[in-house]
Amino acid sequence: MNLDARFRLLVYGQVALGITAFCLAEANLGLMVVAVSLALASWYFAEGPRGRPLPRWLMNAGSLVAMAVMVLELSVRGDVGLIVAMGHFTMALQVLMLYARKSNREYAMLLVLSLIQMIGASVLSVSIVYGVLLTAYCGLALVTVLLFQIKATGDGVHQRRVAAAARAGLTVRPRRPAVVAGRGMRWQFRGAWATVGVLTALLAAGVFVVLPRSGDIPALGVQTGHDGGAKRTGFSPTVSLAGGAPTDGSTDAVLNLAVQQFGTDAGGDHRAFLLRGAALDYYDARAHQWRRGPTVGQADRQMRLRADGRRLARLAQDYAAVEATITLRDPSPRVLFVPAEPRMPGGAIGWVNSDHLDQITFNPLDRQLTAGEPKTSAITYQLRVAGLPNAGVQAQYERLHRQNLQSASLFDPLDFPGVDSEPRPDAGRPLDADTGASPEAWWDSVAALPLVSSEQVRRWRQRWAATQEQEAVTVDAPRALTEEGWDAWPGGRSRRAWDPRWIGERYARNWEVELPRVRGLTLEVLAAEGLSRDLDAAHSRDDARIATVLADYLRKNFTYELRNPWPSEDSDPVIDFLFDHRSGHCELFASALAAMCRSINIPARVITGYRASEYNALGGYYVVRQTHAHAWTEVDCGPTIGWRTYDATPSAEVRAEHAAAGPGWFSALRQVYEYLEFTWVRSVVAYDERTRQSLLSAMNRRVVRATVGPDAWPTRTWNWVTQTFGGLRLRSVGALLVLLGTVLLGVAVGSILRATWRRRQQHSALRLEKLPRRQARDLARRLRFYLDLRDTLDRHGLRRPVWQSPADFADTLRDTRPAAAEPVGSLVELFYRVRFGGHALGSDDRQRIESNLRQLETALAAQKR
Amino acid sequence: MSPRTPNAEPHPLESRPRRRGTIRLGPGGWLYFVVSALLYAASQYTQANLLFAAFGLMVGGAAVSLLWSAVTLRGLRVRRILPEYGVAGRATTLRYEITNGSKLPVFSVVVGEARRPSGRWWKDTWRRWKWRKRTPAEAWVVHIGPGQTATVEAPAWLHRRGPWHMHGVVVWSAFPFGVFRKVARLDLPARLLVLPELHRLDPRLLQSARRSEGAGTKQRDRAGAHGEFFGLRNYRLGDPPRLIDWKRTAKQGRLVARELAQPSPPRVVVLLDLAERDADAPGANRRRKVDHPTLGSDAEEDAIALVASLVCEGYLQAYCMGLMVRGPACGTFASHHSRLHRMRLLEALASLDLSSRETLPDAGLVRPSLVVRARDGQPVSDGVNDGVLATTPAPPMLSAYHGVRVIDASALRDYALPEQAVDLSQEPARGGGNGSKAGRWLAGDADEKNGEASNAFSDGAADEASASIAELADAGGER
Known part of the structure; x- marks a missing residue:
């Protein structure tokens, strides 16, 4: 071609x-x-x-x-x-x-x-x-x-x-023009x-x-499950129960979750994590929709993340909490997901850090984390959450966590070294002011933790005190809510929504849709288990057990079905689910549990997020897709326990629903693909200014470390040389022999390489490349005189053009260099006989070659003179 | 083959690059950088990392192109192989032998003749841009491996006669992306003589001139080596044995040899009359005169081309051609027939310097049989021969030559045979080219060189020879 x-x-x-x-x-x-x-x-x-x-x-x-x-x-x-x-x-x-x-x-x-x-x-x-x-x-x-x-x-x-x-x-x-190409052009x-x-x-x-990035342009990510079209499975910050069953969502990966505990991978096929996204405390009975209460946002606190994360990492490792690294491929919902497990304290976030986020918003009321304006197509963040029950060293941490769980001071600026907090002007005072929890006690418990020096505690405490004084000056009273906010709030406008006491009494408690019927069912279920509940009490000792019983009731007596029937026109989907259909998807299970808890005055809220169960062993992380979206319930089990996670959906059906289909080899292939894609997204798509700076700094540090300083390789090499040879004695015959052997080996290898290279050059000059190796080698040995002839002519400026055969070249010499023509002609004739006639060189031939070469040299030298 | 070459410098010539070469923006350089700038703007606007990667590829491509240009064409040797002559208006093939002495292969190399540098960079740049699509000769080679040599051909279309002074060779390559172009200039001076335009002419033109001159159709009245019988004489040492007349020898008892007549081919002496300069005549190519002052107007050049074509045609027709030039300085050539003589005439015509002082030919030695003028006067018939024209007023020198045919440059159009091309390597046909007897003269000439007698006479000539022998025999008998 x-x-x-x-x-x-x-x-x-x-x-x-x-x-x-x-x-x-x-x-x-x-x-x-x-x-x-x-x-x-x-x-x-x-x-x-x-x-x-x-x-x-x-x-x-x-x-x-x-x-x-x-x-x-x-x-x-x-x-x-x-x-x-x-x-x-x-x-x-x-x-x-x-x-x-x-x-x-x-x-x-x-x-x-x-x-x-x-x-x-x-x-x-x-x-x-x-x-x-x-x-x-x-x-x-x-x-x-x-x-x-x-x-x-x-x-x-x-x-x-x-x-x-x-x-x-x-x-x-x-x-x-003709295509003129030399030998070996293709290669x-x-x-x-x-x-x-x-x-x-x-x-x-x-x-x-x-190349620097500005990061001013919003990211362009994959579409979410609820994009204005038909209802599809996928994460949504609201739950709409009307409209029938959702259709299958996209199988595109939306995030990756890597979980570590005690510094080792804590994930696996046998284990699933719930990724907590939005906390929905308000049920709109007319729209059949769970939403976040309009006044809850008033408690949002914006926090600036500090770039220095080394100390945090040490703290995290020391206390053996669960550390999760989440790469969010579609940050457009702006909700940061937090891993949780059933029976874990809901929203028990230790600290959060990210190279891709400048600031985050945390709400101490519903523990929801929200990202700032996303600036890249994907963001990665690390979270510390409460440790798992089987951790020995974390008992102390859990005690500390329980102590501060309800105080809402968990995200107070100095509670978490490395996290700087800036309270919003309208956010009010920290919520722990009225809980009676003493900050000093918390500091004491921190000082009791291992591997935290007293100097660190002293420094944190000083900063905390300084911040308290500053807040006392600048933030003295909260701003009142807007009229619309009060109107939308179910508790009415007589109470201030940010008031923690009011929140303790009213937040996520009431249920208005057919309350007697739901309450009756709940009490009936509790009675079957020998339980009861004081409907006027804010909390009771058995709230955790009650929530467990209700969840078990739903799990055992209701059927999980993604394609649930449409609700009646005048009825509520939750009521239909509880009393008529008794089957539905996870949102209905979570809503039903929340409704039953609320009907007996136990605070409960619906949580939407993902259930991470598809583990990629190759990359050591979970792959979460839109189809893995899930909803569950968090129940407030009292001041000593706090909010706990309850998943009332039958787990076997959900597991089957989320299981990756296909044979084993397909699953392995898919894991490889997921791993490549994750690497691609993490290293290329999510590359941004912050990553760039950290990468350049790391490279700079490495270069400096590698070239300057005691650990630099030149220094280490010099030290090795001086130590090795400085202590060498002449009598150490063994060392000398080793040195000599090394030198000889090097010379031998060099000689072999040089001989190989020269042989290839000779074969190329004699055009013997295409012959079998043995034949080419034999001919090259016999035709060495021709190369000598060529070198001699070359030295005197006589070079045979490529288009001319050796015989023709010898003929042309008869006109231009008559004295040299005879020896050249003789040698060329011998060349033809050897190369194409298979002639073996005898002693006469060798003498002839020598004499011809000598004669040629003499003739050319004489002509030059 | 002529042992003498008209080129003053020895060739083939070989040269290495005078310096490492310069790197210029290549043919697609501007487009490349515009696309890169657009890509950068798009990446900044969208902040899409893939666009940053694409922009990085563009930057990398430009850098690699620059790097490749920096290392390529090093160690390149070029040897120019020139033909013996060039012919104006025709393609002449120059050959370049390129040797890659470096360790790296070179790709897509263009080698061509360099223009003479003016010494001012802006002028050279302007000329380079102005004549970017004009190239005297250009050859292209796709690939030369390390240590390999490639020979490529470059056709050069020569516009004008005269010496073509070549100053050097330009080698360039825009590989790999065409963003940058590495240009290396090699000093390689050479000279190629360009002959005037050559055309095949109607043979009747030469025949009419021969007729008017009246010579060349008879045998010369003296002895020669072959031809018709001339007489008998005593054998001399060195005579070919086959010339011995054995019958007479037997009769006389001593060696008697036959003596043959020497044939005389037709002779045509052309007078190129360029005494009246035609520089201001309508149609004169002013630009050509500015750039090449030794050239004349179109009519003058056509006249030179006509004479050169006559010389070639005469060689093929086995005529003895002579040349006189009136006007510019030029030697006078007596009529002769040989390849070497033809090339001498053509060289003289190619080297005519029309800006030189006017001289008169040595008209007393040779009588011209044909006058070629650049411009026609009033054509009149002189009434001497049919179809013979003269001009009015006639040149003073020619006034003595009544009956000499005078033609102008327009005869080139009338007598040229455009469908046939002049081949300078073509030899006259043996036995009479183009049906004339003249070829036989050449055959005799060739056989003379080989030491063999020619027996290619017509039957009539043989009869004449037989009669002469009979007469000689009779005379000898009487002696």
Whole structure:
């Protein structure tokens, strides 16, 4: 295949690959099939032996139609973005140009259009599939561009020849320049391609790492489950029970969760974590919707995260709590998920840190974490949550945690070293002011913890005291809620929603929909277990047990079904679930448990989030998808226990629902794919300014550490040398022998390499590469005299052109160098006899060679004089 | 083959780059950087990391291109192989032997003739841009491996006659991306003589000139080595044995040899009359005159081309061609027929310097049989021979030559045979080219060199020879 045909084939491949990548990024498989088919069909219609390219006017008309379609898409279809419309336009142009007659200009336009399309696709997609396609595209584009450069140069030479011939008035059109290439062009071109590709990739990686990011543009992530269309499974900050069953959501991964306990991986196939997202305490009976209460947001506290995380990490390791690293691929809901387990204290967050977030918002009332404005397509954050019950060393931590759980001072600035807090102006005073918990007692307990120095405690305490004084001056009284806020709050406007005492009495307590019926069912269930509840009491000793009994009741007597029937027109979905259908999905189970608890004055709220159960052993993390969205309940079990997590949904059915389908090999393959995708997202897609700075600082530190200082390798090498050889004595014969052996070994290896290199050079000079190795070696040994002849001539400026045979060259010497012609002719004749006649050199031949070479040297030297 | 070459400098020549070369923006450089800038803007606007990666690729590509340009073309040796002559208006193939002495392969290398540097960078840049699509000769090689040598051809279309002074060779490569172009200039001076335009002419033109001159159709009246029988004489040492007349020898008892007549080919002496400069005539190519002052106007150049074509045609027709030039300085060439003589005439015509002082040819030695003028006067018939034209007023020198045919440069259009091309390597046909007897003269000339007698006379000539022998025999008998 010649250069031109190969280049055309590569252009077709590149265009087809670009179209495929864009359609995959757009998730438009139909368009991909149509466009790629059209593109490939053009090879037959335009490039084939009977192909006829489209006329120019048809091309122009097609371009106008494509432009009109783009304008129509942008104006009529509001859901199509500019990038998608532009991608369709460039796609149409490329397909049209494939059917046209193409000169180098058209080829260049095709390549540029394809590149623009890939750029658009880069904005649309962050998936690993697109990353693979992009890598393949870059490799293919590199070959295409290299060949295009060669072709364009040859065509340019040809065009200039044609122009020169026309200026000279010749009617004969010059022929195209012949493709002149030396031996080994194919491999050397591949080597050049690989070298250029690797160097370009390395430099590109450097530019990618070093180039500063501003991070002012909102991220472009995958779509969430509730995007305004039909109801689909997936996380949502609200729970709407109306509207029937949700349809299957996307299986795209939304986040990755890595859990560590005591510094080791705590995840596995056998273990599932609930990822707590939104806490919904208000049930709108008219809309059949769980929402976050409108006044709860008044307690939000914004916290600035400090970059220095080393001390935090040490604290986390010392106290053996569960450390979770979460990579959120779609930060657009702005909810930060917190891992939890059934029977764990709800929202028991120790500390939070992230390189991707400047500040977060924490609400001490419902323990909901919210991210600030996301600035990247993916964010990663680390969380410390309460330890698991089987931890020995964490008993102390749990005691400490229980002590402060209800005080709401958990996120007081100095409670968590490394977390700086800035209370919102309208957020009011810390909620622990009225709980009676003494901050001093907390400090004492911190000082009692192992591995925390008294100096650290003293420093934290001083800072805490300073902050308290500052708050006393600047924040003296909370601001009143707005009128709308009071109206929306079920407790009425007579109470101040931020008041902790009021919260203790009213927050997440009341249930208004058919209260007597629900209460009756609840009490009936409790009575069957020998339990009862004082309906006027804020808390009772048996609240935890009551919640457990109710959850068990729902789990045993109700059926989990994702496709639950539509509720009656005038009835409430929760009531229908409890008394009629007795089957439904997790949101109904969580709502029913919350309703039953609230009916007997036990605070309860619905939590939405994810259930992480798909463990990727390759990467050591959980993969969470939209289909893994889940809802459960948190119940306030009293001041000594706090909010606890209860999942009333039958676990076996949920496990089956969330289990990854497919055979074992498919699961393994999927794990590999997930791991690659996660690596891609973590290292490429989520790369941002903060990561850049930390990476550059780390590199700087490493470079400094590696070159300067006592641990630097030059220093260590010098020390080793001085220690090793400084103590060496002459009598140490063994060491000397080792040294000598090392030197000899080095010389031997060097000699072998040099001999191999020289042998290859000789074979190349004698054109023996294609012969069998043994034959080539034998001939090279016998034809060494020819190389000597060549070197001698070369020294005197006589070089045989490649197009001339040795015999012809010897003949030309008869005219130019008659004195040298005779020995050269004799040696060349011998060369032919040995090379092609299989002649073995005898002693006479060797004498003849020597005399001829001597004669040649003499003749050339004499002529030079 | 002529042992003498018209080029003053020895060739082939070989040279290494004078310096390491310069790196310029390549053919796609501007587009590349514009696309890179757009990509950077898009990445800043969207903050999409893949766009940052794509921009990094563009930057990496540019850097690698720069790096490649810095290391390529090092150790390159170029040897130019020139042809013996060039011909104006025709493609002449120059050959370049390129040796890659470096350890790295080179790809997509273009080698061409360099223009003479003016010494001012802005002027050179302007010329480079202005003549970017004009190249005297350019060859292209896709790949040369380390230590390999490639020979490539570059057709050069030569516009004008005269010496072409080549100053050097430019080698460039825009591999890998065409963003940058490494250009190396090699000093490689050489000279190639470009002959005037050559056309095949209607043979009747030469025949009419021969007829008017009236010579060349008869045998010369003296002895020669071959030809018709001339007489008998005593054998001399060195005579070919086959010339011995054994019958006479037997009769006379001593060696008697036949003596043959020496043939005389047709002779045409062309007078190129360029005494009246035609520089200001309509149609004069002013630009050509500015750039190349030794050239003349179009009509003058056509006249030179016509004479050169006559010389070539005369060689092929086995005529003895002579040349006189009136006007610019040029030697006078007596009529002769040989390849070497033809090339001397063509060289003289190619080297004519029309800006030189006017001189008169030595008209007393040779009588011209054809006068070629650049411009036509009032064509009148002189009434001497059919179809013979003279001009009014006639040149003073020519006033004595009544009956000499005078043609102007426009005859080139009238008599040229455009469908046939002049091949300088073509030899006259043996046995009479183009159906004339003249070729036989050449055949005799060639056989003379080989020491063989030619027997290619017509039947009539043989009869004449037989008669002469009979007469000689009779005369000898009488003696």
